[in-house]
Amino acid sequence: MKIAVIGGGIFGLTIAPVLAKEGFSVDVYEKEDDVFKMASGINQFRLHRGYHYPRSTDTINECLSGEVKFRKFYPEVVIDEPHEHYYAIAKEDSLFSAEQCFKVWSECGLKYEITDLDILNKDSIEKCVKVREAIIDPVKFKAACLERCKRYGVNIILGKKVSYEDLHEYDMVVSATYANSNIPLKAFPEAQENYQFELIEKLVLDLPEKFRNMSVVIQDGPFTCIDPYGESGLSLMGNVTHAIHHRNIGKVPEIPEQYRELLNNGIIKNPKITKVSSFLKDAEKFFPGIRDGAKHIGSMFTIRTVLPYREHDDARPTTIREINDRLISVFSGKIPTCVEAAEQVLRIVKSKQERKSTTIGIIGMGKWGKALLRVFDKLSEVKVCVNKDDVSNQEFIRKHYPKIRTSFDYDDILNDDSIDAVVIATPIKTHFEIAKKFIKKGKAVFLEKPLAENLRDAKELIDISKGKFLFVGHTFLYSPGYKMIKELVLDDPVVEIETTWNKMGTFKEDIFLNLVSHDLSIVSGLLEKSPTGVELTKNESVISKSDRVSIDLKFDSGETCKINIDRTSPQKRKEVKVKTVSGKVYYWIDNKIMKLDRENKRFDILFDSEKEPLREEVKEFLENLRNNQEPIVNKNIALNVMKILERIE
Numbered sequence: 001m002k003i004a005v006i007g008g009g010i011f012g013l014t015i016a017p018v019l020a021k022e023g024f025s026v027d028v029y030e031k032e033d034d035v036f037k038m039a040s041g042i043n044q045f046r047l048h049r050g051y052h053y054p055r056s057t058d059t060i061n062e063c064l065s066g067e068v069k070f071r072k073f074y075p076e077v078v079i080d081e082p083h084e085h086y087y088a089i090a091k092e093d094s095l096f097s098a099e100q101c102f103k104v105w106s107e108c109g110l111k112y113e114i115t116d117l118d119i120l121n122k123d124s125i126e127k128c129v130k131v132r133e134a135i136i137d138p139v140k141f142k143a144a145c146l147e148r149c150k151r152y153g154v155n156i157i158l159g160k161k162v163s164y165e166d167l168h169e170y171d172m173v174v175s176a177t178y179a180n181s182n183i184p185l186k187a188f189p190e191a192q193e194n195y196q197f198e199l200i201e202k203l204v205l206d207l208p209e210k211f212r213n214m215s216v217v218i219q220d221g222p223f224t225c226i227d228p229y230g231e232s233g234l235s236l237m238g239n240v241t242h243a244i245h246h247r248n249i250g251k252v253p254e255i256p257e258q259y260r261e262l263l264n265n266g267i268i269k270n271p272k273i274t275k276v277s278s279f280l281k282d283a284e285k286f287f288p289g290i291r292d293g294a295k296h297i298g299s300m301f302t303i304r305t306v307l308p309y310r311e312h313d314d315a316r317p318t319t320i321r322e323i324n325d326r327l328i329s330v331f332s333g334k335i336p337t338c339v340e341a342a343e344q345v346l347r348i349v350k351s352k353q354e355r356k357s358t359t360i361g362i363i364g365m366g367k368w369g370k371a372l373l374r375v376f377d378k379l380s381e382v383k384v385c386v387n388k389d390d391v392s393n394q395e396f397i398r399k400h401y402p403k404i405r406t407s408f409d410y411d412d413i414l415n416d417d418s419i420d421a422v423v424i425a426t427p428i429k430t431h432f433e434i435a436k437k438f439i440k441k442g443k444a445v446f447l448e449k450p451l452a453e454n455l456r457d458a459k460e461l462i463d464i465s466k467g468k469f470l471f472v473g474h475t476f477l478y479s480p481g482y483k484m485i486k487e488l489v490l491d492d493p494v495v496e497i498e499t500t501w502n503k504m505g506t507f508k509e510d511i512f513l514n515l516v517s518h519d520l521s522i523v524s525g526l527l528e529k530s531p532t533g534v535e536l537t538k539n540e541s542v543i544s545k546s547d548r549v550s551i552d553l554k555f556d557s558g559e560t561c562k563i564n565i566d567r568t569s570p571q572k573r574k575e576v577k578v579k580t581v582s583g584k585v586y587y588w589i590d591n592k593i594m595k596l597d598r599e600n601k602r603f604d605i606l607f608d609s610e611k612e613p614l615r616e617e618v619k620e621f622l623e624n625l626r627n628n629q630e631p632i633v634n635k636n637i638a639l640n641v642m643k644i645l646e647r648i649e
């Protein structure tokens with residue numbers, strides 16, 4: 001599997017070797033003439049444990065768990081000694097008091113020791129704590145990333161700006177482009193996010209001896225901080241207010257013309273634009289003597305990118321999004337999360353690789369065939385789609401699924417040995433003939449429900465599929481609502497079921513084979529037995545021969561069941577009412593399960609799910625197939641449905 005990583009920063013260069021180590025062939029594309037030129041080379045290089053983010057426990061937790069993996073992966077880049085690390089809470093204008101910080105830190109397991117730090121102005125500080133934190137060596141970090149890339153054979157292509165559309169030859173694309181996160185997503189406007197972009201100046205200073213080798217953050221608000229700059233003996237100074245020269249919220253950063261030559265260009269000596277005096281004036285309030293003693297070596301300029309409108313908590317999450325089947329977008333919050341992010345990307349890539357290992361052909365490109373294609377395309381590799389005559393369906397496939405072949409002849413699937421399974425979503429009257437050919441040929445079959453047009457043909461399919469793989473698409477059996485009801489009635493069996501299904505259309509197929517078969521699958525699945533009595537109590541014609549039907553089922557152990565379907569209803573609603581031996585009444589409506597509370601005269605929602613039943617069904621089919629597991633329950637229910645249908649007169 002060939003993977004392209006866009007972005008030669010910390011995240012791209014950590015993800016790339018993690019993937020390459022697992023045997024993937026990985027190319028990194030970096031638009032600049034070197035790696036680490038943007039945020040990864042210009043930041044405060046603090047290996048955060050979370051003290052800086054008392055208003056976002058999520059960020060603290062991400063930093064804490066990230067740090068453990070980071071230290072293991074990059075042991076040589078972490079500088080623990082001899083620096084000391086302090087957080088001092090400002091007396092005025094801090095968004096969190098010392099007490100609030102202490103509470104959150106303690107809850108998150110962050111240890112601290114209240115202390116006096118003699119370089120601080122006591123009048124401006126409420127409390128100061130000493131903590132165990134570390135900084136990162138920027139020089140060693142870049143070298144470590146390059147070394148790991150080399151070790152695992154990652155190919156780094158410099159000076160090449162790319163977008164998703166340029167990378168057709170790759171099976172997967174991972175974008176780790178931080179301030180440019182939306183650029184590789186050009187083709188996916190709906191996936192583009194708004195960010196807050198801040199054009200930042202980072203000061204490099206030679207500080208008086210007493211401020212060196214020391215990391216001190218004044219928080220929690222518009223304050224200053226100093227950190228050692230790796231092992232250079234110099235320091236970095238940040239300032240929440242003065243560091244920001246320009247800010248915008250949107251899809252891409254705005255870069256005023258006068259900053260272009262300064263930006264992402266390393267340390268600029270005597271920059272023509274600088275706020276060094278404001279930085280130092282502000283710092284002087286907390287660090288007496290720093291202004292006069294500091295020597296400005298130069299400034300670095302880059303774009304910091306954060307989530308917009310997060311002033312309330314200043315959260316810095318790292319997010320990993322699957323934009324489509326081939327594209328993963330990584331947005332980095334804090335450096336310590338880079339290894340965890342790489343592992344998460346690896347998990348996604350591996351699961352995609354596994355999914356892609358099952359090859360599928362689909363026959364029938366009607367509305368349902370297209371729904372099946374949408375889901376199968378995400379969970380497996382659809383190679384061919386066959387439909388009868390209709391050229392517009394072929395155009396649809398070419399436009400939306402350019403990698404999938406199209407054909408008018410299902411023999412193109414039947415005779416293709418590279419296809420593992422066929423999905424049959426054709427008119428019901430053709431199910432038997434097509435499925436029989438594929439079962440006999442030894443291909444795994446996903447056959448839309450019902451099994452066949454009549455019981456004789458259904459039985460024959462079941463017979464010939466013994467020891468082979470036949471799965472019938474009774475979608476409702478895979479819906480989370482059904483699964484929940486099944487669990488609820490495990491120790492409290494069902495005594496009564498009533499289903500009501502109102503909708504408009506479709507009228508192409510027989511209502512019993514097409515719609516009643518769905519409700520019969522639910523009843524068969526819940527009761528796991530055959531009825532002794534089957535009676536059609538209502539059969540009204542509105543548009544076609546039968547459009548409003550009711551069927552009563554009776555079972556010899558006393559259970560009863562009523563199925564009501566109206567396919568000429570202006571209202572769309574599907575409801576399944578289930579009563580149990582102990583008298584409990586459940587309603588299953590869409591994906592919700594409600595329970596009647598007689599005492600309080602109300603319904604309580606017991607369960608609600610966002611999961612799509614069709615996706616769950618396809619997942620189960622593929623899982624069964626990959627595990628070589630015959631779907632016995634599915635087949636038994638499908639046959640039982642046919643047996644009941646045959647008895648409806």
Ligand SMILES: Cc1cc2nc3c(=O)[nH]c(=O)nc-3n(C[C@H](O)[C@H](O)[C@H](O)COP(=O)(O)OP(=O)(O)OC[C@H]3O[C@@H](n4cnc5c(N)ncnc54)[C@H](O)[C@@H]3O)c2cc1C
Pocket residue numbers: 006007008009010011012013029030031032035036037038039040041042043044045046047048160161162163176177178179180183184200202302303304305331332333334335336
């Ligand atoms: C001022 C500042 C201070 C910070 N301080 C800290 C700190 O102390 N601790 C901490 O944990 N985090 C800190 N951060 C955050 C941290 O620096 C970032 O989270 C991290 O560096 C982002 O790494 P990255 O690889 O995602 O992005 P980047 O380093 O920006 O790398 C992305 C790369 O993608 C390339 N690229 C973009 N588009 C394309 C394209 N279309 N084709 C090819 N290449 C492309 C870019 O050229 C760039 O090299 C700070 C950030 C800033 C800006």
